[in-house]
Amino acid sequence: MNSAPRIGVFGLLGSGNLGNDGSLEAVLGHLRSAHPDAVVDALCGGPERVAARYGIPATRLHWNRAEYRTASRAGAVAAKGLGKAVDAFRTAAWVRRHDVVIVPGMGVLEATLPLRPWGFPYALFLLCASGRLFGTKVALAGVGAGPIGNRLTRALIRRSARLAAYRSYRDARSRDALREMGVDTTGDAVHPDLAFALPAPPAGPPTGTVCVGVMDFHGSDDDRARAEQIHRRYLDGVTRFVRALVEDGRPVRLLTGDACDGHVVTAILDAVDSPLVTAAETASLADLMKETAAADSVVATRYHNLICALKTGTPTLALSYADKSDALLDLMGLGAYVHPAREVDADRLLVQFRELERHSAELRATLAERNQVVSRQLAAQLAALSAALFPATHSLPAPAL
Structure with a gap:
């Protein structure tokens, strides 16, 4: 070549x-x-x-x-x-x-x-x-x-x-x-997800805000027969959780990760009907990271909502719909903070969330350490990708991430 x-x-x-x-x-x-x-x-x-x-x-x-x-x-x-x-x-x-x-x-x-x-x-x-x-x-x-x-x-x-x-x-x-x-x-x-290679903004001062990442979730490809039932339970559980946060006086910022998630945001805004609940307008993972960096904590469903929160070092709880979310939280040292998206129980989710916030300081320290390890692993993997695909004449060392 x-x-x-x-x-x-x-x-x-x-x-x-x-x-x-x-x-x-x-x-x-x-x-x-x-x-x-x-x-x-x-x-x-x-x-x-x-x-x-x-x-x-x-x-x-x-x-x-x-x-x-x-x-x-x-x-x-x-x-x-x-x-x-x-x-x-x-x-x-x-x-x-x-x-x-x-x-x-x-x-x-x-x-x-x-x-x-x-x-x-x-x-x-x-x-x-x-x-x-x-x-x-x-x-x-x-x-x-x-x-x-x-x-x-x-x-x-x-x-x-x-x-x-x-x-x-x-x-x-x-x-x-x-x-x-x-x-x-x-x-x-x-190796860690490629999105960890993207730059993250610095964390902001505490604001009390909770980012809740929602999804137009209907289950997996094998759940078609009960897709609507799964969606109703998911939406009801997340709505009840958001309402409980508002009753505690917490500002809630709704996040999405795909164009199809908008109607879920609208349904929650209409059901809770509080000025404490707002929806973020995001066009990229950089926009999502700005939102999660400014939050005290994050509860999210979409896989890359979770990555953005973890990348910015924000304590995060996953509404998990697949093994990939469980594996991601394990990788970043937050494996205990997972809740099933198919069976959202607002009361139990609230207990898990309060436990997350009680350990916020130590979780932030854990995430800072894990992010350094992930960056080194991903830099090595990108260098290996170049070595596998291109002749040496076209390969330069991968940049530090």
Whole structure:
């Protein structure tokens, strides 16, 4: 590779999920430091947003713009079918133009949220198969994985992982899950989530504010039959918890992590109806970190809401909907502060929250220590990623994070 390396980034990026975009931002920061001559572009869900925000050319992931809408009419079903065929050629042509394609973080090997096999799992398979066909290295860098019930989805994920030239995971449970699916993970690395590479603002003075991160939560892909029941219980429990905080005179700041979470915020604001409850407007993980850095404590559901709070050293309690949240809290020394998102019990959650606040000072010290360790681990992993994917002539030492 004598010319500048041609690098592609791939995924549901620019589609409204702040965590996905944060992983992209971390990888782009590394590429610009370690491989400043690289030519980078994206195949992604929201190309307009990615191009405007990150200054790289971007192409739409799916030919059919209605790919993730439910198709009930014959014309819509036919368009989806045609789109699958067109995407096979589009993806192959895009991959062929690159030396390396990186899938930056994200839970691309899991089904903790509802998904269909012919959606993103199929797109990921097309990517990895095209990479193998044309000799383009496909790297699944710092991704999440988990048990998958649907047989077709599991088969696509397993095959994609086997075809990838490089794999690393954001926690050991992800690596274990992929191994249990029949993938040889010998030599695959585990490291902290890529979003920990992003800079964090300094903590502010105590304000009494509690950040509560909410989610349009309906269970996992295996919970479709009782999705509405799960959502109602989650919303009721979180609303009761927020109301209890307000009754104690605590200001509450509602956070989201995806465009779809807005109606949950609206429902809580309407139900509690207090000037002490406000909603933050966030467009990036940097915005989320500013909110969590200014809070006394955080109770959150979305995985990257948790990362932002932990990165800023704020005592955090997870409303956990998947093993990845439990693993994250364990990594950062707060494994005792986890509550099930599927069965939110406002009274028990309030007890856990008060326990969190009683130990606030020691938890902040723990987080400061763990964040230093995580930064060193992630810097080493990014250097290893460069060494695995690029010739030495294009590799520079990874920057200190």
